[in-house]
Amino acid sequence: MNALVAPPGRERADLSTERETRMQVVTIEDDNGTLALTLGDEFEVRLPENAGTGYVWHLDLLDPPLRVVEEAVKPALGQAGATGEHWFRLHAERSGDTTVEAKLVRPWATDSVARRFRLAVRVR
Numbered sequence: 001m002n003a004l005v006a007p008p009g010r011e012r013a014d015l016s017t018e019r020e021t022r023m024q025v026v027t028i029e030d031d032n033g034t035l036a037l038t039l040g041d042e043f044e045v046r047l048p049e050n051a052g053t054g055y056v057w058h059l060d061l062l063d064p065p066l067r068v069v070e071e072a073v074k075p076a077l078g079q080a081g082a083t084g085e086h087w088f089r090l091h092a093e094r095s096g097d098t099t100v101e102a103k104l105v106r107p108w109a110t111d112s113v114a115r116r117f118r119l120a121v122r123v124r
Contacts, residue, residue: 023089026119034120037092042069045100047117049073049086055114057086060101065094065123092123 024043026035035043047057051073062068070089076082090100097120104115 028117030119031117032119034122037121037123039065039092039095039123041092041123043090045088045090045102045117045119046085047088047102047104048083049104050081050083051075052081054106055104055112056107057088057102057117058105058107058110059088060103062090062100063098065092065096066090066098066100066121067093092121095123097122 024035024037024041026033026043026045028047037043045059049055049057056073059068059071067090068088069091070087072087073084074087075084088102100117100119100121102117103113104117106112
């Protein structure tokens with residue numbers, strides 16, 4: 001069963017009862033949080049992105065137990081220049097602990113980090 005543990009000072013509803021009908025979704029609001037998964041679970045990390053600024057989310061290479069199975073950019077519909085979302089779908093393929101780390105950077109200037117995102121993940 002998977003459950004998202006909120007960062008300190010925040011409350012977060014346990015979505016584990018919806019596991020069969022809904023993909024677990026993690027957003028920028030879950031930065032520095034913890035996610036508990038069961039082997040075989042998948043979840044999405046959705047981060048706000050406006051590629052028109054030149055900044056895009058880059059997911060640092062993952063060690064097992066997670067594997068990226070899909071990555072997509074979903075632009076804001078009907079609003080030129082509006083902030084869309086960068087999605088990463090991850091699959092828990094082994095038991096263990098890891099940290100998902102992403103940074104909002106300009107690809108041609110990797111030292112230009114505008115924001116970071118971290119999520120501790122435990123797969124059992």
